[in-house]
Amino acid sequence: MSEFPLHKVPASFSDAHINAEMYREMYRRSIDEPDAFWAEQAEKFLTWDKPWDTVVEADFLQGKAEWFAGGKLNASVNCIDRHLPQCADQTAFIWEGDDPADSKHITYAELKDSVCKLANVLRERGVKKGDRVCIYMPMIPEAAYAMLACARIGAIHSVVFGGFSPEALKDRILDSDCQVVITADQGLRGGKKVPLKANADAALEHCPDVHTCVVVQRTGGDIDWQDGRDVWYHEATAAASADCEPESMDAEDPLFILYTSGSTGKPKGVLHTTGGYLLQAAMTFKYVFDYREGEVYWCTADVGWVTGHSYIVYGPLANGAISLMFEGVPTYPDAGRCWEVVDKHQVATFYTAPTAIRALHAVGDEPVTRSSRASLRLLGTVGEPINPEAWEWYYQTVGESRCPIVDTWWQTETGAHMITPLPGATDLKPGSASFPMFGVNLALLNEDGSEIEGPGAGYLVVKSPWPSQIRTVYGDHQRLIDTYFSTYPGYYFTGDGASRDEDGYYWITGRVDDVLNVSGHRMGTAEVESALVLHDKIAEAAVVGFPHDIKGQGIYCYVTPMDGVEPSEELRKELIALCVKEIGPIAKPDVIQWAPGLPKTRSGKIMRRILRKIAENELQNLGDTSTLADPSVVDNLIENRAS
């Protein structure tokens, strides 16, 4: 931890929104007087139709939290309409297409028209407050219009990442009973077409309740069409009015559902509500990125993940910011793309995932150094721990030792940044997410649930409610309680391990449960296992993560064929294809090892600890194997370890 130097707050951030002294005072107040603190922030950051009655009422044992009860507001009004008097002609989105020749600016006035038109189309198709709408889109402005159009009429959006398979899409549509889907004919990423409409068609074969599929024409490629159900976006919106009365929502009315993976079962529909979510997305955006009016801010995430929700759409727009949306990938046409885009649009803040940094680092400095990057002021990372080597390369080569890096720790469930440096307040330690954000009351717990005081390592938990916390797992509140509020009663359990050093800096070490983080994409080992055992030649499978230079974690599968089935290269290929089909390309296994048997306890529980060690090639360190039903299984796995 200490071999890397501390990076002091640079002089260029001496007039930041938050300096070190302000951080200390505001943090103290946010913990000691949360009601007063959050009431002030809610007045400062949001425009309310009606003020709230109570700031917060929560019960962690029941997994309950209510913020700003009685208050009314509309998220699309907060992101668009209220900026129009001063900023109608200011850019809201810069869209950079997959092809470097493709880009455009969308002003706040244009955004309002597009959002209202689509909102009217949805209303005409019968969508009303509380209905669920699935959004399965490429990274085009219409994805954001769709989210905001739902927000405008009080519909709950459920964005499904465009890289997910028809199977995964179908499961998510059915779980939250979406009756409308918004998609595009095809997506375009790295010069390749993504068959979104064809995928949606395949999913919708099993979703009889979907009555409307709105289709944006992105590539003009050939698609199938179902009359009555399918509607062209451009035709329907051309005929719609550009004014749409917003629905005044209760602060606790749902804003969106976003599916995420856990250690067991199918992905969970994380539900976020309107007031608290929007407030914390807005506040963290301004303070963590020290956002200044007129600056261009670029987050490379996909709107299919929470990062895209909070930090491409809601956080930036609630602040009237200029948010750059990128359709493509960092390596197309070549590894210099990001820095070309930075120069082209004069980007001040660049926010990406460690996996992208590692991949670009691996290609060398030239694609970076041939660009100017003079407009850059601040860098950010999100999604997984960043190794100090990658941090230093990002800092020195990309940022020329001039731009602070905000390493932001948070989760789909937390809605907004939870642990992060503030560029004008925090001296940076490479690899540390540093300190809790305002209102975030953290603890580290020992195995037995006791709190660790001072330096130490343990389970990362949150001790008190925060505005953008998950409200429920859609359709299954008990699952929320079981997953987050039962392990250590009275605390929100993050699923992450962390340590705290002598200066109070937090260092996230990664998941302590059976959740993988592959290139910043979260995946349950159980999901991959379920896909593998769908194959009729497979009896059993156990999946673990292992360290991967670029992806952070790779997917290592131990697979036991049925009796009498000979493992073959062909079977291996079928299994890989099955994971891609069931989940999506992000779930493609890196290693498949044939396992005549899996290490199990006498009660039949698979000992993953041992499987992880073998996958990591830590063969000296297997620990106690005496409780295994058949210890010889381990010798076989070691002997036949796939390298």
Ligand code: WT7
């Ligand atoms: C998990 C949440 C947060 C939006 C993107 C991912 C890991 C996230 C960091 C970070 C170390 C991180 C954690 C967390 N994670 N950010 N800065 N340092 N780990 O959201 O898919 O809900 O995943 O990502 O393990 O629990 P998500």
